[in-house]
Amino acid sequence: MQNQSIVTKFVLLGLSQNPSVQKIVFVVFLLVYIATIGGNMLIMVTIVYSPALLVSPMYYFLVFLSSLDGCFSSVVTPKTIADTLHERKTISYEGCLMQVFGEHFLAGAEVIVLTAMAYDHYVAIWKPLHYLSIMNWWLCGILVDVALAGGFLHSMIQIFFTFHLLLCGPNIIDHIMCDLYLLLKLACADMHILHLLVVANSGSFCILIFSMLLVSYGVILFSLRKHSSGAQRKALSTCGSHIVVVVLFFVPCIFMYARPPSAYFFDKVVAIFCTMLTPFLNPMIYTFRNKNMKNAMRKVWKRFVVVSDAK
Secondary structure: OOOOOOOOEEEEOOOOOOHHHHHHHHHHHHHHHHHHHHHHHHHHHHHHOOHHHHOOHHHHHHHHHHHHHHHHHHHHHHHHHHHOOOOOEEEEHHHHHHHHHHHHHHHHHHHHHHHHHHHHHHHHHHOHHHHHHHOOHHHHHHHHHHHHHHHHHHHHHHHHHHHOOOOOOOOEEOOOOOOHHHHHHHOOOOOHHHHHHHHHHHHHHHHHHHHHHHHHHHHHHHHHHHOOHHHHHHHHHHHHHHHHHHHHHHHHHHHHHOOOOOOOHHHHHHHHHHHHHHHHHHHHHHHHOOHHHHHHHHHHHHHHHHHHHHO
16 A cells, blocks of 8 residues: 655644743643553552452453553653653654554554443343353453454554545644544645544444443443342442543543544643543542452552561
8 A cells, every 4th residue: 555645744733832831731741641650550450469359350351441541641641741842843754653553543442341341330230140150251351352453443444544645745733643633634635535434433433332331321220220229329339430431531532533623722632631631530530439449459558568578
């Protein structure tokens, strides 16, 4: 497949051109990134070193989700942090393609993982006696493989679209990162059809999955009205964190990909929320609302302290 672009690099305008603002952005983004990586690693280490949690498919998916969040944040955030230290922010064409691939591969995989976690919660609530037989390790492994394959297929479609863009002149991107919908505005030909394909591939897919998840959780919670208050609290505890994470992930996705692209500052804010804040918030959401995770973290911390004192 022959690439039609003659542009070799792009200029990113970033969040602001004000040096004082860029210093503040550097500190804030760096702290958020460190907390994101630290929080997701803490969840992964806690579950891996907690046998009581590791045997549950729910926490198996949570480990995978945390690894995706950490990687997803690393696709854009380090480059954005480094750019705040430079007056002229550039990215090579190859680097731009890598960002597009990484964003959509990890985001596509996360969509499928969140859907698998919703199914896991459904089984846990409605078929608790058959939970481990239904959500067996073979099925969990298949779902993770499907997530990776689905993310790869989605990202390759984005790369296929990118290679068919005729980029022959403008190379200034008024954003903090590269993405296909931003490159469409730089194309030297009419990209109306291609934009519709992008909306169908990303925006419509996000809307469809998000609607399905909301309806499924609505049905689950509505049907619980006949159960005891204890059963309702347990179900809400099981589903609450996941519903919040689903909303935080899908709403920015729909905003970015299910509408015509624009150059508004709010678009940058949404991209920051999606690529930096959502992976940062997910560990806190799952930790603060989950007693098992908090207890496991205490045990892992005590074990770490004991080992440190022994040395």
